[in-house]
Amino acid sequence: MVVENEKIAGETIELLEARLRRLEYFLTGDTHWTGQPTAAPKPETFDDTVARRLMRLNSALESLGRNVPAVQDVLQLYSRFPDLFRTVPAQTIPASLTTQNLASIVLSYASAFPETSSRLTSLNDLPIPEPTLSASLIELQPRLGKLIQIQERQAKEVSDLRTRSAWLLQRWYEVGLVGSGECWAEWEARLEDVDREIKREEVVCLRKANEI
Structure with a gap:
């Protein structure tokens, strides 16, 4: 009995x-030459431990659930209808489907098999691509960011110029x-008044000359 317990232990x-x-392999993704996974590095501080990180993550999730209405709706939906969030294993076939139904489902995706194979x-x-090309593209990222900012600033200036042009x-x-047009109309009216006064004066002078 003792030997069996020791074997089980x-x-x-x-x-x-x-x-x-x-x-350890999941955490590090590295192994020694013997095939043994590399031990996970010890946390530098207490806040870097898994327990503290899980605590911070749990606190962030609770804060997200309190402050975001969409998350609150999802949580309420999960509490009322938990079956909606359960995934059916791929090996499990619904009992309600007949062999004909399963065959029709498989045949409906038959045309996608050669297409997927050709794509793969x-x-x-x-x-x-060469690593140098990828590195050069990564190095260009800050310059591209600056160019995007310049382009946005120029687009804003062009929009302002269009607004000013429309106002002008x-x-x-x-x-x-x-x-x-109003000024010419006023001048024309004033000329008509002056012409009328001149004609009136001419008529008066002509009458005086006839009387003499």
């Missing part, structure tokens, strides 16, 4: 060690055309 420890090595083959045929054109119509 040893197997349990081995399984726990295997799970621990798998978790074309991806394999595509050459991988309206002002020219009001002052140059309408105003000058």
